[in-house]
Amino acid sequence: MLRKASSLVLAAVAAVLLTSCMGEPNAAGGAPNAATGKLGGTAHGKKVTFIVYADQSTPFFNPVVNGARAAAKVYGINLNVEYSNSNTSTQVNQIETATASGVSGLAVSIPSNTAYTKSICAAHAKGIPVVAFNVTATAGQVRNCVLSYVGQNFEQAGYQAAKQLVDAGKVPHGAQVFCPVEDPTAVYASGRAAGANRALKAVGAKCDVVSTSFDLAQAQTTETQYLLGHQGTKVILALGQVPLQVAPSATKAAHTHAAIAGFDLSQQIATSIENGSILATIEQQPYLQGYYSVTQLALNLAYGSTPSDVNTGNKIVNSSNVRQIAKLAGTVY
């Protein structure tokens, strides 16, 4: 009886799996529309490994990978995208494996000044060009082994966001600015917080960084509880995508009227900017991070050109331009 029931269950689950496979296309996996010209003749067919530090479920990296695949298509690059699940040793292994397998180029995120020195410098020593995207080391020997960085300058972006709020008169003198973030220890979080504090210092204010996790419901709860305990909060500067997305509903639940600004973009954030519940967000243009890093490698492999740093992170999205880019949130922005 139990065996029969279990067989039925397995059959039903198999049906669900098949149905699911026929469902919506994979947002991360779809080939983007891109030009198909083969500009880099000698780069055609070269193998490039593109290692994302996060895991596949992080929405931010969707447009990054879309951009990388689009550039690979343009230059005929054989691109292999890998994910490290936020695990340093996993990423080091992936870099070493790629180097040992003889790839022609490497694009990696470097969230540590020291952890990747050996693996990346070994690749560099073998003549493999390495480009950093999204995050890179701010000091240490590893910087000499990376040809360029394509991504946001987190400290500068934090400064820019907070300065906009200060200049707009949204930050009272001596205020404590609520700065929720998914993981306060992440490089992007500490960089943006440092930049924000530099700008806030001008009015005697400072950032109060609070961890929310990546879970939307949990983030909303944490932000609401914080706002209830800090009724005088006038400004929220969300340092990441998840806390920015739920900030409007948290202020509503806590019956407060804090001004909200932050970083990164999603469809929901774009909608909140349109309806005025979020003032602005600093967008780091993730599509460009993927596109330019693979492009730089392709041009290096084709013509020996030298990659150079690209700061992708200065695009301010507010009510004046949100409608224009909202439809691309999640795929390009």
Add this chain to the structure above:
Amino acid sequence: MTTQTAEASRPEVVRLGRMERARRADLDILAVFVVAQVGCVIAGLVAPGKFAYVTTGNFQVMLQAIPELGIVAIGVGLLMIAGEFDLSVGANYTFAAIVMANLVTGYGMSPWGAAAIALLVGLLIGLLNAAVTFWLRIPSFITTLGSGLFWEGFTLLYHGAGFVSFTPTGAFVTATSGSFGVLEVEFCWFIVLAVVCGLLLHRHRLGNWFYAAGGNATAARAVGVRTRRVKTIAFAIAGVTAALAGILATSRVQSIVPGQGTDLPLNAIAACVIGGVALMGGRGTMLGIVLGSALIYLIQDVLLLLRAPGFYLQLFVGLLIIAAAGLNQFARGRAARQGNG
């Protein structure tokens, strides 16, 4: 009756029955919870400007937040009492919610129908966990660790990595994320589920079989308890409760993204342990599970209201969770000593 026979086969013979000891320990943790609540309310009334505990907003957020963990913990707790684990509840919670949101947003299906399918998905995942565990004879800890990773990956295959909006209207919103005054609907679901599962656990023979299967499966089988069938039911309940929590949370925040729920399995197990459920199975009560879930959120709520340094919040939450579990263990030890005379 069956349970008593199974328990009598153990070497330790105690003066008080298992239920009586559990009831005493429950009274202890309930007393701790009530004292904490009374203390918070008094502090909130004395200094409302510094500790905004007694506010409509605070009660609302607590009554919204506790069910998300609590509903999952009910399923996980029943399964732990039956002697098994489910580490796939986080992936189940996310996958079921994404299936629901996609059916509504992408295919225009009624949210009621989509929610029913999501619950069915949760049920099937639970039953699949049971089938794999028993057919391959591997520990459920390993089975569900693997199935959790499988469903996380499958969610990406099915949907990709982006956010999915879920903005239903009308009666569905009222039934899943509405409120009656300060009483939130999610909390009503939590209480109804806790009462139903509590009656099942403490007043129905199936509950006795859960204790027997988790306490001493060999003895339980010897007296005729079909332990596999009993545990399969517990796996199914854990699957359905995870899916239900995902549905309610998604309705509340109107969005869902893959990768959510990764903390849920361990938080649910922590809530159960704080509430007195034994990691080895065969012990625990529904009241303990409910209070354990509430205590986890109460700790964070009080710390944030008291303006604890936000950057180090997890440090305090972690310490207080250990303290709460230790206090409960002390209470249970005292109850057992009193029972032994």
